[in-house]
Amino acid sequence: MSPIPSLLLVLLASGLVAGDSGHSKLKHIHLYMHETFSGPNATAGSIVPSPFGQVAVYDDELRTGRSPTSPLVARYQGIIVATGQGSSQGHLTVATILFVAGEYAGSALSVEGSVLGFKGTSERSIVGGNGKFRMARGYYLLKLLGLTSPLSAVAEVDFYVLTCDPSYM
Numbered sequence: 001m002s003p004i005p006s007l008l009l010v011l012l013a014s015g016l017v018a019g020d021s022g023h024s025k026l027k028h029i030h031l032y033m034h035e036t037f038s039g040p041n042a043t044a045g046s047i048v049p050s051p052f053g054q055v056a057v058y059d060d061e062l063r064t065g066r067s068p069t070s071p072l073v074a075r076y077q078g079i080i081v082a083t084g085q086g087s088s089q090g091h092l093t094v095a096t097i098l099f100v101a102g103e104y105a106g107s108a109l110s111v112e113g114s115v116l117g118f119k120g121t122s123e124r125s126i127v128g129g130n131g132k133f134r135m136a137r138g139y140y141l142l143k144l145l146g147l148t149s150p151l152s153a154v155a156e157v158d159f160y161v162l163t164c165d166p167s168y169m
Helices: 003-018
Strands: 025-036 044-050 053-063 072-083 090-099 108-115 121-130 137-149 152-163
Touching: 025 072, 025 137, 121 152
Parallel strands: none
Antiparallel strands: 025 053, 025 152, 044 053, 053 072, 072 090, 090 108, 108 121, 121 137, 137 152
16 A cells, blocks of 8 residues: 555544544633622622531622723622531532623533632633533633622632534534
8 A cells, every 4th residue: 555545544534533623712711700798789698508518609790800890791600519527628619600791792601610728729610601602611710819898809710711613503
């Protein structure tokens, strides 16, 4: 057999194994999460305490800047479950990032992951989405920047989203 057809066969096979030949696109979305712990405009609250855990819900704001008056882009809606006993306590989060304005308005990301502490940067998984994020996958980084008042905090959030080419849908 001639080496040219063999080489073409290897190149074709490597292209099939490599995936979608560049049809996926990595999107980076940089936002700030604003959370209010109590008061008339609270966005987070504990709902079920237990001897070794707690369940809380949140509906935080994702804005373009650190200021609470910067434009609202999305809602970070979900639950957090504190689990474990003693020093092994961790937190499981499941949430939807619902975009309410901008180029992704009406689309959502589904995210989940564990949080082992609230210092530094935590990483969680993007496990799906809808609208412009149909079949999305990726990860996001959340870094608590600090308290903006005794009742509220702001965090920096970087979403790294791999989306599917719309022609596949």
